[in-house]
Amino acid sequence: MGIVIIADKCTGCKLCVSACPYGAIDMIGNTAVLNSRCNDCCACIESCKVAAIIFEGTKRERVDVDLSQFKDIWVVAEQREANLMRVATELLGKGRELAEAKGQRLCSVLIGHKVRHLAQELFEHGADVVYLAEAEELSYYRTGPYSRVLSELIIEYKPDVVLFGATTIGRDLAPRVANRIQTGLTADCTKLEIEPGTGALLQTRPAFGGNIMATILCTRSRPQMSTVRPGVMAVAQRQPGRSGDLVEKEVKLRRADFSTEIIKVVKGEKRHVNLEEAKVIVSGGRGLGGPDRFALIEELASLLGGEVGASRAAVDSGWIDSLHQVGQTGKTVRPRLYIACGISGAIQHLAGMQSSELIVSINKDPDAPIHRIADFAIIADLHSVIPALIEELKSRGKTVPAGASGQAAAA
Amino acid sequence: MRIIVPIKQVPNTNDVRIDPKTGTLIREGVESIVNPEDLNAVEAALGLRDKFGGQVVVVSMGPPQTEEAMREVLAMGVDEAYLLTDRALAGADTLATAYSLSRAIRKIGEFDLVICGRQAIDGDTAQVGPQLAEFLKLPQITYVRKLDVEADSVVAERVLENGYEIVKASIPALLTVTKEMNRPRYPTMSGIRLSFREKEIHWWKAEDFDAEPWRIGLEGSPTWVKTTFSPPRKAPGQILKGTAKEIGREVVRRLTEKNLI
Numbered sequence: 001m002g003i004v005i006i007a008d009k010c011t012g013c014k015l016c017v018s019a020c021p022y023g024a025i026d027m028i029g030n031t032a033v034l035n036s037r038c039n040d041c042c043a044c045i046e047s048c049k050v051a052a053i054i055f056e057g058t059k060r061e062r063v064d065v066d067l068s069q070f071k072d073i074w075v076v077a078e079q080r081e082a083n084l085m086r087v088a089t090e091l092l093g094k095g096r097e098l099a100e101a102k103g104q105r106l107c108s109v110l111i112g113h114k115v116r117h118l119a120q121e122l123f124e125h126g127a128d129v130v131y132l133a134e135a136e137e138l139s140y141y142r143t144g145p146y147s148r149v150l151s152e153l154i155i156e157y158k159p160d161v162v163l164f165g166a167t168t169i170g171r172d173l174a175p176r177v178a179n180r181i182q183t184g185l186t187a188d189c190t191k192l193e194i195e196p197g198t199g200a201l202l203q204t205r206p207a208f209g210g211n212i213m214a215t216i217l218c219t220r221s222r223p224q225m226s227t228v229r230p231g232v233m234a235v236a237q238r239q240p241g242r243s244g245d246l247v248e249k250e251v252k253l254r255r256a257d258f259s260t261e262i263i264k265v266v267k268g269e270k271r272h273v274n275l276e277e278a279k280v281i282v283s284g285g286r287g288l289g290g291p292d293r294f295a296l297i298e299e300l301a302s303l304l305g306g307e308v309g310a311s312r313a314a315v316d317s318g319w320i321d322s323l324h325q326v327g328q329t330g331k332t333v334r335p336r337l338y339i340a341c342g343i344s345g346a347i348q349h350l351a352g353m354q355s356s357e358l359i360v361s362i363n364k365d366p367d368a369p370i371h372r373i374a375d376f377a378i379i380a381d382l383h384s385v386i387p388a389l390i391e392e393l394k395s396r397g398k399t400v401p402a403g404a405s406g407q408a409a410a411a
Numbered sequence: 412m413r414i415i416v417p418i419k420q421v422p423n424t425n426d427v428r429i430d431p432k433t434g435t436l437i438r439e440g441v442e443s444i445v446n447p448e449d450l451n452a453v454e455a456a457l458g459l460r461d462k463f464g465g466q467v468v469v470v471s472m473g474p475p476q477t478e479e480a481m482r483e484v485l486a487m488g489v490d491e492a493y494l495l496t497d498r499a500l501a502g503a504d505t506l507a508t509a510y511s512l513s514r515a516i517r518k519i520g521e522f523d524l525v526i527c528g529r530q531a532i533d534g535d536t537a538q539v540g541p542q543l544a545e546f547l548k549l550p551q552i553t554y555v556r557k558l559d560v561e562a563d564s565v566v567a568e569r570v571l572e573n574g575y576e577i578v579k580a581s582i583p584a585l586l587t588v589t590k591e592m593n594r595p596r597y598p599t600m601s602g603i604r605l606s607f608r609e610k611e612i613h614w615w616k617a618e619d620f621d622a623e624p625w626r627i628g629l630e631g632s633p634t635w636v637k638t639t640f641s642p643p644r645k646a647p648g649q650i651l652k653g654t655a656k657e658i659g660r661e662v663v664r665r666l667t668e669k670n671l672i
Contacts, residue, residue, distance in 0.1 A: 019548060042623075046513070046517075046546065046547075046548065047548055055623075140576075143541075143550070143551050144550065147545075167572060168553070168554055168569075168570065168571050168572060171537050171538075171541075171553065172541060172551070172553045172554075174538075175505070175536075175537075175538040175539075175540075175541035175542045175545070176541045176542070176544065176545050176551070178506065178538075178542065179506060179509065179541070179542040179545035179546060180545055182506070182633075183506075183633055184504065184506065184632075184633030184634035185505070185506075185536075185538060185634070186536075186634055187535065187536035187537065187538055188535065188536070202637070206535070206642070207533065207534060207535060207639075208422070208424045208427050208532075208533050208535075209424035209427065209532055209533075209535065210642070211424060211427045211641075211642075212639050212640070212641060212642070213639065213640050213641070213642050214636050214638070214639045215636070215637045215638045215639075215640075216634050216635070216636055216637065217634065217635060217637045218633050218634045219633075219635075220633055221633040259549075259550030259580060259581055259584075260550045260551075260552060260578050260579065260580040260584075261578065261579045261580075262576055262577070262578055262579075263566070263576075263577040263578065263579050264576065264577040265571075265574065265575075265576045265577075266574050266575050266576065266577070267573060267574040268573045268574040273573075280671070304672065322591070323573070328535065336671055337666065337671045348424075350642075351642075354642075358666075358669065358671060359648070360662065371648075371650070372647065373648075374648045375648040375649070376648055376649055376651050376662065376665065377648055377649065377650045377651065378650075378651050378658055378662070379650060379652075380655065380658060381655075384655035385655050385658055385659065387655070388655040388656050388658060388659030388660075389658075389659045389662060389663065391656075391659065392656075392659040392660050392662075392663045393663060393672075396663065396667075398672075
């Protein structure tokens with residue numbers, strides 16, 4: 001019953017050995033042979049080009065997983081060029097809550113090259129254990145090597161929950177790993193809680209462009225995996241000097257892992273737009289009427305010490321670079337102050353900024369939905385209001401910081 | 412070149428509204444469209460076919476009305492279309508969907524590239540592309556906004572949060588593309604005629620593409636939706652009135668009070 005390798009048909013090509021995420025296939029001589037680690041995930045069947053592997057048995061069923069074997073909350077600590085990304089510390093904050101609720105440990109996975117020093121930062125943000133996997137081939141993120149290392153760690157240590165930042169890396173890595181492990185993954189969670197009684201992870205996320213919220217469960221498989229956007233969870237409190245256990249994993253990569261090659265990395269020539277960490281954001285939308293009006297937005301943002309944001313309409317019209325886009329298909333932000341200028345407030349935009357501490361809306365249309373979620377709604381022409389705001393700030397001694405002009409990246 | 416493009420028919424979520432009384436989605440009158448980034452994927456495939464010759468094959472999993480979406484892309488110039496429609500496929504999460512698509516693609520045969528849209532505007536997960544790549548054991552490049560084919564590899568520009576990287580993958584490979592990739596072409600009159608009169612859509616049930624029953628649909632989905640609800644509404648704020656100058660002064664006063672300036 002289950003996976004069977006037909007020895008006579010096996011050509012010894014070893015594709016199945018590479019495909020198996022559990023290391024359940026050994027080569028004896030020139031023939032592939034199953035060992036006890038096989039759990040019928042069928043990855044080998046799909047990889048065999050000569051149909052030498054079959055699934056035998058009259059009733060093929062899912063293998064029931066013993067959920068109680070899976071413990072601990074894991075956070076995949078995203079690092080780029082040996083710098084820890086802020087989203088990792090945000091996830092550790094939420095991870096600690098989940099770990100406390102379950103009476104389990106909070107662990108973090110650190111994958112890269114020359115990143116060992118980041119473990120201390122992870123311990124100080126609440127990790128009890130850091131799993132470290134280092135190799136030169138892991139310097140830059142690539143799907144193949146990273147998904148192999150992470151899958152092997154998960155299979156070996158059996159975490160209950162694994163959290164990733166929903167970044168260009170997380171959204172590339174998490175589904176690949178979820179699939180290799182054959183488990184469930186929920187994207188862009190805005191809320192994570194432990195269900196009282198069952199101990200299951202309740203994963204809440206927006207769908208239909210933000211029009212609706214859905215709470216998702218992953219009941220039959222483990223680990224329960226989620227991605228969370230940067231800026232959604234609060235950063236964990238730092239406890240300087242806190243320590244934990246460092247577990248080093250030996251990295252053994254295979255040729256098959258290197259199917260992609262990074263030829264060149266080009267950093268944005270424009271000043272890095274860090275909306276997710278901004279305390280103040282002034283955003284412009286269709287009501288601005290054109291790209292040159294963003295100069296007003298820039299000036300106001302500079303005087304307030306903030307960043308420039310934009311609605312999708314402004315970006316799609318080519319008035320400003322998409323790096324500034326806030327919303328469902330842009331960035332999620334939670335600044336202390338968000339000023340929306342000439343933005344109607346479509347649900348997809350709100351999805352990206354509604355957690356801002358204080359929202360000010362400036363839109364001459366009294367029916368614009370943005371006014372309904374604003375703390376201070378200004379139903380007036382932004383072309384008069386913004387200059388008035390700028391004048392008032394300047395009269396109180398505010399100035400535009402040197403070198404800040406031209407900060408908005410042109411489309 | 413033989414290029415496979417999985418597409419999805421979705422409700423136009425830009426038009427979806429919440430019923431204020433019940434808190435549920437109002438779907439009537441909301442038209443079904445081809446997922447926008449899937450059109451970018453189809454255009455990318457057609458562009459490569461125009462340059463190198465070959466065929467573009469579209470595959471989609473959905474209810475029978477998905478045929479409309481298939482006709483639309485056939486009218487753009489797609490060569491072959493496979494519609495996977497079966498009650499047993501319903502209720503699938505991204506894992507079960509990717510599994511079903513992968514079995515169908517295996518059945519469709521050899522290919523050079525699979526090009527997907529980055530994410531669908533209803534699910535918003537961006538998971539099916541990479542999961543499909545894993546099932547098919549293909550190298551993947553996500554967030555692609557530009558691509559070129561040379562010899563036996565594909566070279567793509569992959570968008571990062573701050574900049575981009577140039578990634579090379581050996582063919583066959585899977586790519587997910589964003590709307591920055593291109594401007595999808597409109598169907599021509601002759602394209603529409605060909606699509607509706609001459610081009611055939613292959614309708615497949617689960618058994619037609621060797622899909623194991625326990626891995627498809629609701630049965631094959633590790634995740635499922637427990638509840639849905641409309642996003643909580645914020646308490647209404649205050650409307651500030653007066654001349655521009657007065658408003659300017661009032662806003663700055665209040666923000667200073669709250670320590671935000």
